[in-house]
Amino acid sequence: MTRIEFKPFSDMKPEDYAAVGFKSGLEIHQQLLTERKLFCRCPAGQYSDHYHAEILRHMRPTLSELGEYDGTALMEFKTKKEIIYRINRDTVCTYEMDDTPPFMMDEQALDIALGVAMLYQCVMVDELHIARKQYLDGSIPTGFQRTTIVGVDGKIPYKHRYIRIVQLGLEEDACREVSDVGHQRVYLTDRLGMPLIETVTAPDMRTPDEVAEVAQLLRRAVRSTGHVRTGIGAAREDVNVSVTGGTRIEIKGVPRIPRIPLLTYNEAMRQWNLLNLRDELHLRGITPQTFQSRAENVTRLLKKTRYTPIRNAISAGMVVNAVSLQGFRGLLRWTTQTGTFFSREISDRVRVIACLTTLPNIIHSDNPSETISSSEWQAVKKVLNATDEDTVVVVWGQDSDAATGANEIAIRAKEAAIGVPSETRQALRDGTNGFERILPGPDRMYPDTDLPPKRVTSDRLARISLTLPSPVWERERWYAELEIPEDVRQPLAASPFASLFEKAVIEWKLDPTLAAVALIQWRKDLRRKGLNVSVLTPEVMAAVLHTCGRHAAAHDAIRLAMRQTAEQGAYADPEPPVPASEAEIQRVIGASASTLEAVGIRQPDKAAEVQMGIVMKELRGRAPGAHVAQMVGYRKEAVQ
Ligand SMILES: [Zn+2]
Numbered sequence: 001m002t003r004i005e006f007k008p009f010s011d012m013k014p015e016d017y018a019a020v021g022f023k024s025g026l027e028i029h030q031q032l033l034t035e036r037k038l039f040c041r042c043p044a045g046q047y048s049d050h051y052h053a054e055i056l057r058h059m060r061p062t063l064s065e066l067g068e069y070d071g072t073a074l075m076e077f078k079t080k081k082e083i084i085y086r087i088n089r090d091t092v093c094t095y096e097m098d099d100t101p102p103f104m105m106d107e108q109a110l111d112i113a114l115g116v117a118m119l120y121q122c123v124m125v126d127e128l129h130i131a132r133k134q135y136l137d138g139s140i141p142t143g144f145q146r147t148t149i150v151g152v153d154g155k156i157p158y159k160h161r162y163i164r165i166v167q168l169g170l171e172e173d174a175c176r177e178v179s180d181v182g183h184q185r186v187y188l189t190d191r192l193g194m195p196l197i198e199t200v201t202a203p204d205m206r207t208p209d210e211v212a213e214v215a216q217l218l219r220r221a222v223r224s225t226g227h228v229r230t231g232i233g234a235a236r237e238d239v240n241v242s243v244t245g246g247t248r249i250e251i252k253g254v255p256r257i258p259r260i261p262l263l264t265y266n267e268a269m270r271q272w273n274l275l276n277l278r279d280e281l282h283l284r285g286i287t288p289q290t291f292q293s294r295a296e297n298v299t300r301l302l303k304k305t306r307y308t309p310i311r312n313a314i315s316a317g318m319v320v321n322a323v324s325l326q327g328f329r330g331l332l333r334w335t336t337q338t339g340t341f342f343s344r345e346i347s348d349r350v351r352v353i354a355c356l357t358t359l360p361n362i363i364h365s366d367n368p369s370e371t372i373s374s375s376e377w378q379a380v381k382k383v384l385n386a387t388d389e390d391t392v393v394v395v396w397g398q399d400s401d402a403a404t405g406a407n408e409i410a411i412r413a414k415e416a417a418i419g420v421p422s423e424t425r426q427a428l429r430d431g432t433n434g435f436e437r438i439l440p441g442p443d444r445m446y447p448d449t450d451l452p453p454k455r456v457t458s459d460r461l462a463r464i465s466l467t468l469p470s471p472v473w474e475r476e477r478w479y480a481e482l483e484i485p486e487d488v489r490q491p492l493a494a495s496p497f498a499s500l501f502e503k504a505v506i507e508w509k510l511d512p513t514l515a516a517v518a519l520i521q522w523r524k525d526l527r528r529k530g531l532n533v534s535v536l537t538p539e540v541m542a543a544v545l546h547t548c549g550r551h552a553a554a555h556d557a558i559r560l561a562m563r564q565t566a567e568q569g570a571y572a573d574p575e576p577p578v579p580a581s582e583a584e585i586q587r588v589i590g591a592s593a594s595t596l597e598a599v600g601i602r603q604p605d606k607a608a609e610v611q612m613g614i615v616m617k618e619l620r621g622r623a624p625g626a627h628v629a630q631m632v633g634y635r636k637e638a639v640q
Contacts, residue, residue: 004019004020004272006020006268006269006272006273009261009262009265009338012208012265014206014207017206017207017208017268018206020243020244020268020272021242021243021244021245022206022207022208022241022242022243022264022268023203023205023206023241023242023243024203024205024206024208024210024211024239024240024241024242024264025166025200025201025202025203025204025205025239025240026199026200026201026205026211026214026215026218026237026238026239026240027198027199027200027201027237027238027239027240027250028198028199028215028218028219028235028236028237028238029173029196029197029198029235029236029237029238030196030197030199030219030222030228030229030234030235031044031045031173031194031195031196031228031229031233031234031235032108032109032112032113032194032195032196032197032227032228032229033045033112033226033227033228033229034106034108034109034112034194034195035108036106036108037096037106037172037193037194037195038105038106038109038146038170038171038172038193038194038195039095039102039103039104039105039106039146039172039193039451040093040095040096040102040103040193041093041103042091042092042093042095042096042193043090043091044194044195045194045229046090046091046190047176047188047190047191048088048090048091048190049188050088051086051087051088051188052087052088052089053086053087053089054084054085054086054087055084055085055087055097055141056082056083056084056085057082057083057084057085057138057141058080058081058082058083079183079352079353079354079355080183080355081138081183081184081185081355082183082184082185083138083141083185083186083187084184084185084186084187085097085141085175085187085189086178086186086187086188086189087189088188088189088190091189091190092189092190092192095193096141096189096192096193097141097189098141098142101450102146102450102451104451105128105130105148105170105451105454106195109170109195110128110150110170111460111464112195112197112225112227112228113150113168113170113195113197114150114151114456114460114461114464115225115227115464115465115467115468116168116197116199116221116222116225117150117151117154117168118151118461118464118465118468119221119222119224119225119468119469119471120151120154120155120156120165120168120199120221121154121155121156121165122150122151122152122153122154122165122167122168123151123152123153123154124150124151124456124461125149125150125151125152125456126455126456127453127454127455127456128148128149128150128453128454128455128456129148129149129447129453130146130147130148130447130448130450130451130453130454131146131147131148131445131446131447131448132144132145132146132147132445132446132447132448133145133146133147133171133444133445134444134445134446135174137437138175138185138187139174139175139177139187140172140174140175140192141175141189141192145171145172145174146171146172146448146451147169147170147171147172147198147445148169148170148171149167149168149169150168150169150170150456151165151167151168152166152167152168153165153166153167154168156214156217156218156221156471156473157473158210158213158214158217161204162204163201163202163204163205163214164201164202164204165199165200165201165202166200166201166202167200168197168198168199168200169197169198169200170195170196170197170198171195171196171197171198172192172193172194172195172196173191173192173193173194173195173196174191174192175187175188175189175191175192176188176190176191176233180357181357182355182357183355197222199218199222201214201218203240203242203248208260208261208262208263208264208265208268209261211239211260211261211264212257212258212260212261215237215257215260216257216490217472217473219235219257219494220472220490220493220494221471221472221473221494222235223494223495224469224471224472224475224493224494224495224498225468225469226469226496232255233255236253236254236255237253237254237257237260238250238251238252238253238254239251239254239260239263239264239267241264241267241268241271242271243268243271243272243275245275245419246271246272246274246275246419246420247271247419247420247421247422248422249267249271249420249422249423249424249425250424250425251263251264251267251424251425251426251427251433252424252425252426252427252436253426253427254427255427259427259431262431263427263431263432263433265431266337266338266431266432266433267337267425267433269336269337269338270336270337270340270420270432270433271420273334273335273336273337274336274342274416274419274420275419275420277331277334277336277342277416278416278417278418278419280331280334281327281331281416281417282417284327285327286326286327286328286417287417288414288417288418291326291413291414291417292326292327293323293324293325293326293409293410293413293414294323294324294384294385294386295321295322295323295324295406295407295409295410296321296322296383296384297319297320297321298320298321298322298379298380298383298394299314299318299319299320301376301379301380301383302314302320302372302376302380305372305373305376306373307363307371307372307373307376309358309360309396310363310372310394310396313396313397314396318396318397318398318399318402319396319397319398319399319402319403320394320395320396320402321394321395321396321402321403321405321406322380322383322384322392322393322394322395322406323384323392323393323394323395323406323409323410324381324384324385324386324390324391324392325390325391325392325393325409325410325413326386326389326390327389327390328366328390328391328413329366329388329389329390329391330366330391331366331391331416332346332364332366332367332391332393333366333367337432337433338430338431338432339430339432340432342416343362343364343366343367344434345412345416345435346362346364346393346408346409346412346413347359347360347361347362348434348435349408349409349411349412349435350362350395350405350408350409351435352435352436352437353404353405353408354395354397354401354402354404354405354408355401356395356396356397356401356402356405361395361396361397361405362393362394362395362405362409363393363394364391364392364393364394365377365381365390365391365392365393366391371394372394377392380392380394393409395409421438422438423435423436423437423438424436424437424438469498469499472490472493472494475492475493475498476489476490476493479492479493479512479516482505482512482513483512483513484512484513484516484517485513485516485517485521488516488517488519488520488521489516491520492516492519492520495519495520496538497519497520497538497541499538500519500538500541500542500545501515501516501519503542504542504545504546504549508545508546508549508550510545510549510554511554514554514555514558515545515549518541518544518545518558518559518562519541522558522559522562523536523562526562526563526566531563531566531567532566532569533566535565535566535569535570535571536562536565536566536571540565540571541562543571544558544561544562544565544571545558547561548560548561551579551621552579552622552623552624553579553619553620553621553622553623553624553625555624555625556616556620556621556622556624556625557621560620560621578622579622579623580619580622580623584619585615585619585623585627585628585631586631588615588618588619589611589615589628589631589632592611592614592615593611595614596610596611596614608632608633608634609634611632611634612628612629612632612634615628615632616628
């Protein structure tokens with residue numbers, strides 16, 4: 001492999017991503033706007049930090065039907081976490097806590113999921129089979145999520161090609177995490193069991209920007225149905241990234257789409273740099289077979305250290321372990337992501353698996369300054385028989401945690417000789433990502449025996465298809481033909497006003513740009529002014545457009561009606577203002593001329609502007625601004 005240096009984020013071009021074989025796909029989890037949860041009758045979308053009881057559970061792995069332990073399950077078992085569930089009796093029943101079997105599936109949720117699958121042109125399944133998907137991090141008390149596939153093999157148009165939709169699933173949401181410190185993780189259960197759809201795309205995106213654009217497109221598509229939840233946490237993206245020779249890595253729970261490009265760039269860079277690191281190890285003769293490491297308890301040697309984290313640990317009765325990595329000299333300073341080194345891969349594993357969550361949780365001899373003294377490093381190296389060609393990593397904690405930590409240090413270092421380990425990673429605020437957990441095995445799904453298969457009749461699909469909006473990509477293409485301003489096309493296509501726009505333009509013959517700008521831009525303007533725009537519902541806007549749209553000065557009349565409605569908090573069907581007659585316009589302009597003279601403005605440009613203001617104050621909503629401007633001789637473009 002040629003050693004391409006990764007350029008800074010802002011310098012990367014599509015060709016650069018092509019050179020490293022960048023590939024990315026999305027898994028989008030979107031909550032549905034239903035009244036109830038998916039498999040019980042508890043209310044959906046009622047969040048509160050208040051709780052009436054707590055339940056404590058310990059996770060432990062069980063053998064799969066094939067007689068194997070799942071990698072994730074083993075990892076979670078190693079962490080020895082105590083899981084605490086906070087329960088609010090208004091939002092949780094015995095079903096979520098696995099004490100009663102599931103109810104039948106929520107029909108409203110199923111209708112929405114089927115509709116979205118049809119929007120994606122999926123092949124629809126004619127019989128739903130409920131499966132259990134293993135979830136071993138504790139975020140679901142039962143250890144599994146009920147899930148069903150409603151459609152497969154769909155596609156959406158993007159640029160001049162299609163992005164393939166692998167499948168669309170309907171499933172239950174997990175708990176909300178409150179905290180995760182040391183050996184204790186706390187969850188709120190109100191979100192547990194709420195219906196969501198999971199859209200899985202093929203790895204068809206070729207640059208980080210494409211990933212974000214497709215995520216936005218899919219978001220507009222589901223929002224256009226009007227049946228999905230919006231707001232923080234209502235849609236969560238998992239992003240899969242790989243480069244040539246790398247591994248498909250899943251970055252979990254990206255909260256905002258604009259963060260996707262930098263995150264995927266950093267993950268591509270990390271994989272590329274880990275592959276280079278593997279090559280470097282092979283050059284040094286280190287392979288998974290020849291890898292050597294040794295661990296020793298060095299607590300006694302560091303008893304008098306002045307390095308605070310270790311001194312405090314020892315005085316609290318903790319243990320310090322040191323691990324030598326043979327031939328690794330300098331490699332813990334190997335850059336992986338922007339401003340991030342290979343040592344972070346090791347520190348992350350120690351943090352997550354040994355639960356040593358207080359940072360720093362390791363120190364290493366590739367970066368010896370400001371930690372233990374050089375004589376202490378020498379003593380530690382001596383015990384390990386380490387040479388200058390080796391790297392030594394030190395970890396501290398309670399006896400068993402420090403032992404788990406030492407073990408994980410060696411495991412992660414050895415994996416570097418293989419390449420990019422399979423794992424899920426979490427999005428971090430700085431645009432890099434950190435280790436989350438070992439990737440679950442492929443046998444995570446098994447049939448649910450509590451629920452029978454469910455037929456999806458063609459009548460049902462036909463009924464739903466009648467209620468479906470036209471796809472956003474078709475709407476956006478039509479808007480482009482209508483030449484409405486570019487910045488309102490995408491928001492309009494996904495908004496609840498899209499069908500009203502269609503009606504206003506086709507049936508009521510309203511000017512497309514006026515209708516689009518009123519529905520999207522003016523509404524936004526009023527909100528920015530602090531007015532309550534929630535009263536400007538599609539029904540109210542329909543009345544406004546229909547009534548005022550027929551007015552000679554439709555532009556002003558609509559704007560005025562919108563503002564008054566927002567100010568008064570309710571819509572009063574306006575007596576449409578009587579259009580001013582030509583004679584009246586002449587009279588007002590004549591009167592304004594004398595006012596102007598009295599004010600005494602000399603510059604012709606200014607005078608016209610002021611006169612325009614005087615006239616429109618009297619005639620607003622009753623005479624077209626453009627017409628008045630022409631008569632006054634005022635040429636400023638934006639006459640509003
Ligand atoms: Zn319930």
